[in-house]
Amino acid sequence: MSKQEVKLCLLGDSGVGKSSIVQRFVNNTFNPLAESTIGASFMTKNFHEDSHTYKFNIWDTAGQERYRALAPMYYRGAGAAIIVYDVTSAQSFESLKGWVRELQHHGPPGIVLAIAGNKCDLEDYREVSYQTAKNYADEIGALFVETSALTAVNVNEIFQEISKKIPKETV
Numbered sequence: 001m002s003k004q005e006v007k008l009c010l011l012g013d014s015g016v017g018k019s020s021i022v023q024r025f026v027n028n029t030f031n032p033l034a035e036s037t038i039g040a041s042f043m044t045k046n047f048h049e050d051s052h053t054y055k056f057n058i059w060d061t062a063g064q065e066r067y068r069a070l071a072p073m074y075y076r077g078a079g080a081a082i083i084v085y086d087v088t089s090a091q092s093f094e095s096l097k098g099w100v101r102e103l104q105h106h107g108p109p110g111i112v113l114a115i116a117g118n119k120c121d122l123e124d125y126r127e128v129s130y131q132t133a134k135n136y137a138d139e140i141g142a143l144f145v146e147t148s149a150l151t152a153v154n155v156n157e158i159f160q161e162i163s164k165k166i167p168k169e170t171v
């Protein structure tokens, strides 16, 4: 059976857990001491959804300002983007809106947008409510889940939801 390749990039502030989400999805591991990403890193993972196989080519970018100018390289030609914020950081949710606007104006037409509110295991430190983020995601027509790379909650689900929204190539 054929595999459908999907370029996917992760965007969002530094420290929100982009690399941890990718680690959880690709290797099913969590490393609390992982070093921060320099520039960007690339990984692939096959994912089966409804008798269809997707090969995700995942570009995990660094959120630091000094790498921001590189972002277009990673979302160019992408079929999907996961924009990540940290539920314990209102600031990271504000930044997310900036990334969404950039993708809306400069991203590929038809790109599937998914918003991940990560670190949902840290309920006591929450600064962004589920409903606030959900309303925003609905407004812009993006998928939305709260994830935890630490506990693995909703990490596979976000890729599953994305798979469902990617137009299937029929060969």
Ligand code: GDP
Residues within 6 Å of the ligand: 012, 013, 014, 015, 016, 017, 018, 019, 020, 021, 031, 032, 033, 034, 035, 036, 037, 063, 118, 119, 120, 121, 122, 147, 148, 149, 150, 151
């Ligand atoms: P990135 O800069 O967006 O790639 O973020 P990292 O994946 O490097 O994670 C930044 C920090 O947040 C690290 O110390 C991670 O261990 C921690 N972290 C990432 N995801 C979670 C999560 O779901 N829950 C908790 N409690 N910590 C997390």
Ligand code: MG
Residues within 6 Å of the ligand: 018, 019, 020, 036, 037, 060, 061, 062
């Ligand atoms: Mg990183």
